[in-house]
Amino acid sequence: xxxxxxxxxxxxxxxxxxxxxxxxxxxxxxxxxxxxxxxxxxxxxxxxxxxxxxxxxxxxxxxxxxxxxxxxxxxxxxxxxxxxxxxxxxxxxxxxxxxxxxxxxxxxxx
Numbered sequence: 777x778x779x780x781x782x783x784x785x786x787x788x789x790x791x792x793x794x795x796x797x798x799x800x801x802x803x804x805x806x807x808x809x810x811x812x813x814x815x816x817x818x819x820x821x822x823x824x825x826x827x828x829x830x831x832x833x834x835x836x837x838x839x840x841x842x843x844x845x846x847x848x849x850x851x852x853x854x855x856x857x858x859x860x861x862x863x864x865x866x867x868x869x870x871x872x873x874x875x876x877x878x879x880x881x882x883x884x885x886x
Contacts, residue, residue: 782815782830784877787864788822793850794881795826801848801878803857805865807835808875817881832878839870848878 784802786794793799794817810833818825841857851857861868 779811779813782810782813784810784815784817784828786817786819788819788824790850791819791822791824794828794879797881799848799850799879799881801845801876803838803841803845803849803861804875804877805861805868805872806875807873808833808877810875810877815879817879826881828879828881830877831880834876834878836874836876837870838868838872838874841874841876845876 786802790799810830812830812832815828815830816825817828838858838861841854843854846854846857849857851860858868858870861874865872
């Protein structure tokens with residue numbers, strides 16, 4: 777059986793870091809059923825998408841996200857991570873379940 781197409785939505789402000797390959801992690805509220813393999817990154821606010829690969833998926837709680845993971849997601853501190861995620865998930869707290877998704881992003885024109 778073929779795997780279904782996976783898609784991760786990104787905010788417009790994250791497009792450049794995804795395209796440059798700097799963004800190697802995305803943290804999502806809740807335990808999500810993402811699998812390793814191909815994924816489409818897309819922004820619903822602009823006409824943009826690119827192919828990437830999910831290399832690892834880890835289910836944890838927000839307070840257990842490592843420094844390396846939140847830095848690879850583009851945050852500079854644990855407080856910055858919490859405040860940034862709260863913009864998308866207003867009810868998130870330090871005990872909330874999260875999914876840490878490791879990515880390899882590369883533009884399709886390479």
